[in-house]
Amino acid sequence: MSSLWFAIVAVMFVIYAVLDGFDLGVGIVYLLAGRTDAERRTLLGSIGPVWDGNEVWLIAGGGTLFFAFPAAYASGFSGFYLPLMMVLWLLILRGTAVEFRNHIVSPVWTPFWDVVFAGASGLLALFFGAALGNVLRGVPIDVDGNFFLPLWTNFRPGPNPGILDWFTITIGITSVAVLAMHGALWATVRSAGNLQERARGLASWSWLATAILSVTLLLVVPLVLPHFGRRYAARPWGLVFPTLAVVSLVSIKISSRATRDSTAFLCSCAYIVFMLAAAAFGHYPYLLPAIGDSQVSLTIFDASTSSSGLSIALSWFIPGTILVLAYFIFAYRRLLSRTDTAAN
Amino acid sequence: MDGLTVDRIHFAFTITFHYLFPQLTMGLSLLIVILKTIALRTGDPHYNEAARFWARIFGINFVVGVVTGIPMEFQFGTNWSAFSKATGGVIGQPLAMEGMFSFFLESTFLGALLFGERQLGPRLHWLSAFLVFLGSWISGFFIIATNAWMQHPVGYARNADGSFSLVSLWALLTNRWAVWEYLHNMTAAVVTGSTVMAAMGAFYLLTRQFENFGRTFVRLGVVLGLVASALMIFPTGDRQGYNVTLYQPVTLAAMEGLFEKERGAPLAIIGQPDVEARRLDNPIIVPNMLSFLTHRRWKAEVLGLLDFPQDQWPDNVALLYYSYHIMVGLGTIFVATFALAGLLMYLGRLYQTPLMLWALMLLAPFPYIATTAGWMTAELGRQPWLVYGLMRTAAGGSPRVSAGSGLFTLLGFTGLYAVLSVLFLFLIYLEVQRGPGATEHLSAGTVSTQAN
Numbered sequence: 190m191s192s193l194w195f196a197i198v199a200v201m202f203v204i205y206a207v208l209d210g211f212d213l214g215v216g217i218v219y220l221l222a223g224r225t226d227a228e229r230r231t232l233l234g235s236i237g238p239v240w241d242g243n244e245v246w247l248i249a250g251g252g253t254l255f256f257a258f259p260a261a262y263a264s265g266f267s268g269f270y271l272p273l274m275m276v277l278w279l280l281i282l283r284g285t286a287v288e289f290r291n292h293i294v295s296p297v298w299t300p301f302w303d304v305v306f307a308g309a310s311g312l313l314a315l316f317f318g319a320a321l322g323n324v325l326r327g328v329p330i331d332v333d334g335n336f337f338l339p340l341w342t343n344f345r346p347g348p349n350p351g352i353l354d355w356f357t358i359t360i361g362i363t364s365v366a367v368l369a370m371h372g373a374l375w376a377t378v379r380s381a382g383n384l385q386e387r388a389r390g391l392a393s394w395s396w397l398a399t400a401i402l403s404v405t406l407l408l409v410v411p412l413v414l415p416h417f418g419r420r421y422a423a424r425p426w427g428l429v430f431p432t433l434a435v436v437s438l439v440s441i442k443i444s445s446r447a448t449r450d451s452t453a454f455l456c457s458c459a460y461i462v463f464m465l466a467a468a469a470f471g472h473y474p475y476l477l478p479a480i481g482d483s484q485v486s487l488t489i490f491d492a493s494t495s496s497s498g499l500s501i502a503l504s505w506f507i508p509g510t511i512l513v514l515a516y517f518i519f520a521y522r523r524l525l526s527r528t529d530t531a532a533n
Numbered sequence: 534m535d536g537l538t539v540d541r542i543h544f545a546f547t548i549t550f551h552y553l554f555p556q557l558t559m560g561l562s563l564l565i566v567i568l569k570t571i572a573l574r575t576g577d578p579h580y581n582e583a584a585r586f587w588a589r590i591f592g593i594n595f596v597v598g599v600v601t602g603i604p605m606e607f608q609f610g611t612n613w614s615a616f617s618k619a620t621g622g623v624i625g626q627p628l629a630m631e632g633m634f635s636f637f638l639e640s641t642f643l644g645a646l647l648f649g650e651r652q653l654g655p656r657l658h659w660l661s662a663f664l665v666f667l668g669s670w671i672s673g674f675f676i677i678a679t680n681a682w683m684q685h686p687v688g689y690a691r692n693a694d695g696s697f698s699l700v701s702l703w704a705l706l707t708n709r710w711a712v713w714e715y716l717h718n719m720t721a722a723v724v725t726g727s728t729v730m731a732a733m734g735a736f737y738l739l740t741r742q743f744e745n746f747g748r749t750f751v752r753l754g755v756v757l758g759l760v761a762s763a764l765m766i767f768p769t770g771d772r773q774g775y776n777v778t779l780y781q782p783v784t785l786a787a788m789e790g791l792f793e794k795e796r797g798a799p800l801a802i803i804g805q806p807d808v809e810a811r812r813l814d815n816p817i818i819v820p821n822m823l824s825f826l827t828h829r830r831w832k833a834e835v836l837g838l839l840d841f842p843q844d845q846w847p848d849n850v851a852l853l854y855y856s857y858h859i860m861v862g863l864g865t866i867f868v869a870t871f872a873l874a875g876l877l878m879y880l881g882r883l884y885q886t887p888l889m890l891w892a893l894m895l896l897a898p899f900p901y902i903a904t905t906a907g908w909m910t911a912e913l914g915r916q917p918w919l920v921y922g923l924m925r926t927a928a929g930g931s932p933r934v935s936a937g938s939g940l941f942t943l944l945g946f947t948g949l950y951a952v953l954s955v956l957f958l959f960l961i962y963l964e965v966q967r968g969p970g971a972t973e974h975l976s977a978g979t980v981s982t983q984a985n
Contacts, residue, residue, distance in 0.1 A: 241643075241644075248603065251606055252628045255628060256623075256624075256625025256699075259622050260618050262609075262625075263615070263931075267614035268933065270934050273611055281603070331933075337934060494621065495698035498626070501702050504702075512634070512638075516638060519641060523649070523653070524649060
């Protein structure tokens with residue numbers, strides 16, 4: 190039962206990364222791709238009706254983590270106190286920017302929110318990547334299951350780590366590159382003319398950065414994360430995930446070259462899914478590995494709530510998921526495509 | 534300030550600010566459904582235009598509600614990790630259900646409500662308004678179910694390590710505390726929505742602009758405001774008070790400023806509790822009333838604070854007492870004002886009575902104050918417990934988060950929310966200036982200009 194809920198939480202965060210990933214990515218490339226007000230409106234319009242729904246996956250995933258693994262939620266959220274609060278501030282600023290920008294047409298109002306939107310999107314991608322890096326690397330957990338990390342120490346993922354070290358920063362930068370590519374590909378699908386050309390160019394550049402950083406990560410991870418090495422050695426079939434990630438990455442390039450933009454975007458979705466699946470597979474059954482004393486590591490078995498509670502949750506989670514799928518089909522079919530045709 | 538105080542202010546400040554927005558959107562969503570229903574039934578475009586205007590006001594409130602709502606779920610873990618670790622298996626479920634059953638619904642159909650009128654046609658657009666209403670009211674329910682569990686825990690089992698796990702979701706959702714707290718809270722949200730709508734209408738009538746819409750707003754606001762404010766007192770407020778009497782008798786004593794046990798206890802209308810001297814100064818009382826309200830008998834015995842050990846008293850008796858009295862006093866004023874306005878409307882003289890319109894307009898901020906005071910009553914009344922009778926507030930904090938870190942982020946939120954307040958008021962001001970009936974507008978959010 191704990192393993193099932195580990196999978197559910199992982200899937201929810203993966204969906205979050207894929208969906209909110211493209212609207213964060215649109216934010217990252219926003220100032221570079223959209224030069225005129227009309228182009229920027231097109232970019233915002235391409236995420237307008239769906240970004241809030243995408244972000245709900247973060248809330249829902251967090252809520253699921255909360256009840257399924259309360260000890261991990263409590264330990265992780267209090268331990269990453271400062272960066273999480275900054276994430277909250279960035280989410281507030283970004284949501285405000287998206288929704289308030291078009292209320293007033295003014296040479297001081299619009300550019301201000303443009304910069305806030307782009308800046309907050311880029312920083313969020315960086316923070317989320319660094320957060321993933323921290324969860325994978327582990328933290329110095331005390332005997333009560335708590336920790337508190339400073340923002341940085343000596344920038345080394347050794348015995349006295351900070352939130353930011355070279356490993357977590359690398360994952361953060363990778364996250365920015367990946368989401369920039371993801372968002373640029375989305376923008377390519379959703380636009381035409383000059384805007385589309387610029388988005389295509391940005392997708393191409395960020396693909397290159399993604400490729401270099403991904404290969405680096407695949408080489409570095411076994412060195413920094415010994416539990417990944419053990420896990421993949423014990424279950425070699427798991428290597429299918431990183432392999433498929435590489436295949437997806439190559440497919441993005443092939444599809445882009447052939448200007449099959451929708452296919453390229455879907456390959457980008459697949460790339461994110463398989464990269465994160467590879468991470469989740471390697472990380473299992475850990476939620477938060479402890480640095481130093483591995484006895485106090487939080488695994489899914491000691492952090493989960495009672496199995497009766499987990500069974501109860503399944504009874505509403507399954508119908509809930511079906512409803513959510515129905516809303517998303519409605520939102521992407523009816524709202525997005527219709528507003529799009531109305532715009533053109 | 535010690536860490537616990539910082540964490541309490543942190544949560545109190547962020548939740549109080551946050552709840553200024555959902556209380557309006559929950560009430561307004563019902564009013565928008567009513568406007569859309571009239572429009573659909575009569576085919577009168579006037580009501581559709583009125584609904585569009587309020588949907589724009591709704592949209593701005595919704596945005597601020599959403600962005601200030603996200604920190605709430607995070608704060609359980611960041612600032613109250615011991616509490617989260619112990620109770621996450623229970624209260625995490627209704628919170629996650631809120632995400633699954635409400636947030637997805639709301640976020641999807643708010644887009645349809647704001648941008649989809651032309652594409653969806655009148656019936657589907659009505660349905661979008663209804664689903665936004667449904668989503669926001671479901672959201673309220675899960676939050677109340679969570680709070681009700683902390684007030685009156687049910688359906689749980691205690692694990693060996695002292696943590697809680699859920700045994701019956703049904704018991705948690707049908708908690709009798711949750712049912713009355715929910716109805717009381719939602720009628721209060723309708724009072725906020727109705728008052729704001731009536732006040733806006735009165736403002737338009739007094740300033741002689743959009744008078745046609747002004748009359749619609751006043752009429753709908755007054756009718757629904759009267760119904761909701763009456764329901765807020767009876768039965769919902771009455772039953773909520775009865776639950777407090779039954780399950781938190783020490784809280785009741787503190788709310789009423791009653792120190793000594795009394796047979797035929799009086800109801801204090803006004804007075805200042807002097808906790809050190811254990812008495813209520815300068816009281817104006819209604820004899821025997823408290824006994825009647827709580828036990829339905831004039832001579833029933835009501836326990837006073839001194840009947841309970843002092844370590845179980847709410848830790849801020851005076852503030853609790855004032856919060857409760859402000860809530861009740863304002864609730865009474867709402868009923869009186871709406872009843873008078875309703876009477877004038879029945880006599881056909883409401884729109885020609887400037888004094889009444891002034892009163893309606895100036896009423897606008899008071900439901901916010903009453904709701905805030907009501908929630909302060911609930912939360913201060915629960916002290917010194919986080920989970921009533923089972924886990925103390927002092928035991929719930931995050932052991933490794935320092936008071937300094939807490940203060941840092943509290944100041945950050947204060948600054949950010951100050952900026953948000955200014956932006957919010959500015960944008961609302963622009964919408965009010967623009968008024969209903971202005972079809973060419975830029976204001977319905979990101980895609981509106983695309984959709985139009």
